[in-house]
Amino acid sequence: MATENTPVKKNDLIEMTFEDLTHDGAGVGKVNGYPVFVQRALPGETGNVKITKVKKNYAFGRLMEITKESPDRVDAPCPIFKQCGGCQLQHLSYQGQLRHKQKQVREVLARIGGLEDVTVHETIGMDEPWRYRNKAQVPFGEMEGGLIAGFYAERSHQIIDMNECAIQHEENDTVVQLVKKIAKKYGIRGYDDKSHKGTLRHVVTRYGYRTQELMVVLVTKGKELPNKENLIEEIRSELPNVKSIVHNINSKRTNVIFGDQTEVLWGEEVIHDYIGDIKFAISARSFYQVNPVQTQVLYEKALEYADLSGKEHVIDAYCGIGTISLFLAQKAKHVYGVEIVPEAISDAKKNARLNGVENVDFAVGEAEKVMPWWYAQGVRPDVIVVDPPRKGCDEELLETIVKMQPERVVYVSCNPATLARDLKYLGDRGFETKEVQPVDMFPHTGHVENVAILELKN
Structure with a gap:
């Protein structure tokens, strides 16, 4: 791509002032209106930057020296923060992170959705924004002949060996270090994705915050798990809370974590946890929110926006394992949940039985196909709740x-850009966005969840 007319060239050393942050936490400075993205630079700071890559419309740089520091800059507590790709914002104070996420949502809604006048509340943060993740998925590998386990370096497949992660629950760290120790003891080799050799690909851990139950999932390249009995025995003796040890086989050359074949080596098929008063059974491959404290905050806000009196029929599109559906069922007359993943609907039905919830029906399929069928059967939803993946809602669903024509739509979103796009679509067709509440589900990362409430005009 031609870069002759750009105001910077590769390897230039320039001083610049940073005005903003991108959605993934890079500082943004401009040279004659031309944006330069620099990791770990903060708005209001000035620094010397070495240009590392030049494109036609933007460039990337490396922060060499800060000459004027932001009052929001803090020392990242994690020793591998600069190498690891897991967190983007540990160098920004927590209050600074919450302000940045509110500003980001407000600006995206205005730019993409034309929603300049919609109230975007202050981001709801955590009292304790560390050690919140109840699930770890840690790749294993080899380095200089030794077993390593950690997260990938930013934009790479190089594993950064680690002993602990500041956003994982301590129990997850304990499990990973224990499996690493036992695997080393028995000579179990880590997987090499270049040569497609080795045994242990990932260790996945799941922890029930309220129940304190632990699940350990060992993902291997082949069916063989050397010293399986010893491995199980030592995990059990060292981890009194372990309720489930699972083996998953993934023999494909892929960066997808799980393969198709899963078997329970010891214990139960599931562990349990609660969100509010609702109990959930969580299997190795269940989708379950990784921050249970903020999930409750998010769902209570969705329930508040749904404004249920006990007479309403509610449709929960993208219902997953029934987490929001079962919350809504506490206050609705009847809830209909739809999800395209059959295993998730199977889990949703089990979770309804587990909680004795009878005013809910779950169906497998595409929401845009199932909902018209329900409508044809006489279902007239007063409220529709959507919680789509990052790509947002399909236009057919909208x-x-x-x-x-429900009275209200509650939109739960993990991507402000697709939220803004979909709110605009609904806004152009008779629904008014009343307000948006950002919730910090993933402190120290660039992600932000939102709940929006829309009402049918007239």
Whole structure:
């Protein structure tokens, strides 16, 4: 791509002032209006930057020296923060992170959705924004002949060996270090994705915050798990809270963690945890929110926005394992949940039985296909709740919502850009966005969740 007319060239050393942060936490400075993205630079700071890559419309640089520091800059407590790709914002004070996420949501809603006047509340943060993750998925590998386990360096497949992670629950760290120690003892080799050799690919741990139950999942390249009995015995003797030890086989050349074959080596198929008063059974591959404290905050806000009196029929599109559906069922007359993943619907039905919830029906399929079928059966939803993946709602689903004309739509989002796009679509077709509440589900990262409430005009 031609870069002759750009105001900077590769290897230039320039002083610049940073104005903003990108959604993934890079500082943004401009040279004659031309943006330069620099990791770990903060708004309001000035620094010397070496240009590392030049494109037609933007460039990347490396922060060599800070000449004017932001009052929001803090020392990252994690020793591998600069190498690891897991967190982007540990160098920004927590209050600074919450302000940045609110500002980001407000600006994206205005730029993409044309929603300049919609109230975006202050981001709801955590009292204790560390050690919040109840699930770890840690790749194993080899370095100089030794077993290593850690997260990938930013934009690479190089594993950064680590002993602990500041955003994982301590129990997850304990499990990973224990498996590493036992695997070393028995000569179990880590997996090499270049040569497609070795045994142990990942260790996945799941921890129930309220129940303190632990699940350990060993993901291997082949069916063989050397010294399996010793491995199980030592995990059990060292981890009194372990309830489930699972083996998953992934023999493909892929960066997807799980393979298709899963078996329980010892204990139960599931562990349990609670969000509010609702109990959930969590299997090795269940989707379950990784921050249970903030999940409760998020779902209570969704329930508040749904404004249920006990008479309403509610549709929960993208219902997953029934987490939001079961929350809504506490206050609704009837809830209908739909999800494309059959295993998730199986889990949702089990979770409804586990909690004795009878005013809920779950269906497998695409929401935009199942919802019109329900409508044809006479279901008239007063409220529709959507919690789509990062790509947002399919247009067909949004069309279906417009046809069904519910009084309220509650939109739970993990991506402000697709939220803004979808709110604009619904806004152009008779729904008014009243307010948006950002919730910090993933402190020290660039991610932010939102709940929006829309009401049918007239």
